[in-house]
Amino acid sequence: MRTRAAILFFVLFVAARSGTAIDIETPKNQPIEITSTGETRYENGVAIARDNVAIHCGDADIYADSARYDSQRHEVSAEGHVRIYREDKLYIAEHGTYNLDTKEIHADTLRSSSEPYFVNAEKLVNFSDGHSIVENGDFTTDDSSNPDFHFHAHKVRIYENDRVVFQNVTFYVGKVPIFWWPYLYQSLNDAFSFSISPAYLSSWGPSLLSAVTFPITEKIKGTVRLDYRVRRGAAIGFESEMNYGKDDSSYLRLKTYFIDDQNPELNQTSVPRGAIGSARYRVTVEDRTNFTSDIYGIVDITKLSDAYVMQDFYQSEFRINPVPDNVVAVTKTDPIYTLTAIARFQANGFFQQTERLPEVVLDVARTPIFGGPIFYQGETGIADLHRNFASGSGFEDYESWRIDTFHQLLYPNTYFGWLSIVPRAGFRATYYNETRDLGKTLFVPSTNPLIPDFLVPDNTPLQLDSDKTRTVFNAGVEASFKISRAWEEAQNSALGLDGLRHVIQPFTNFSW
8 A cells, every 4th residue: 555654844944144154045934745655754853755755845846766854954865766856957866965945956977958958967066056067967969868979078067047168078979089178168148149059859850950049129139040850840930038117027028939840740659649730830928017016917828730839849848838828817916915817718729728708816815803813814706617628529618607705714823822723714605607417418437447437527418507506614723833942052153153043843734
């Protein structure tokens, strides 16, 4: 039987600093979740887990055969088949460490990728200020396990969005050294730049990717992409980015890409595909406009030629977001409430989507009632929902208006001067003006053994019922307290230490 152990705790580590110390932002009150299929224990401030370990904290996800988490140093040490996911980057190593405060990564025998580039290295150190050091690294754009060409550098310094410095570099074709440079410098400043990248992916064949970045105005830059893939053909794209508004806090981004695919039926996955035309494209518009200090709007629209164009030509984006969203929203923020109006629509008919045309939601934060000890928290929304299935799926679309309201009262208090207890009670009601009638439809279980029988499929033909209201009551209690210890004698002028304090805050939540 698979056992799952989880540790959730809050750790706060405070060190007084001298004037020369670096001010590091730490993930205060951020939960650390550790799960494994084997043993998980907590000893002397160190969490130890074995067998299929998964650690989640903020934007970092770490997987390994075994791992240790030091709650005082906020550092994870992982061993065996280590994979570290952070933002859109993946690091693979046999063993490594990751600091949750500074975001520093130390790894040996490492592999990493940022499409279309692939890296193998004996050692990587990723520092909190954004720069990295790679020792004995191999760099290539060939995705083969034995690349036809690569660069080998004894040491590389990477300064994000600034420059890359290579030392003692050799270019290899196969295993044959072709050329040697004692020093190479590559600027990453995109004010005006030109790059040509040879690449080889099994689904592309030998390829040449080029990009020219240039300023259009002081605040607008553009990039023209000209690519050629032997198995796919020629492609062209244009990307632009503009910052505007007060303090340039608003932005607009445009991405376009067009390819006359000479081999659109090429599929190297196990998932069958339908017919795909040769004219393939993606057009993406992203915008965030800060109208005032408390009102902002977002636009996120992506139009695709088919369901697989991102998978074939934008693997990094596809890995993170395989089904791009299409949404326009305006939000009003306040310390007490947040009011949001959303319009979500189906721009790509080959993806299923629940459209919201529109949805308006008022979210009230936990607020004392007339300044008293009882707090109120609630959320109320109204939405015009349209359930749109993918074209050719055989299912019938349907729609319904929904009104949802949630209200909850809380009574936070502190007992014995240290124990925080927050009981709560609430009520939710949801109204639909039209629902599905499942009683008149026979559902045939799926023949796929990976699909559970208890999942209710979409009924065909569609049978509709009258309006319906659903209500639910909820109650619960939260409890937490803090344990701390100070080491005033911990002094180190070199590290900027003038005393240490360690705080642990256990937390529990019971719901009914």
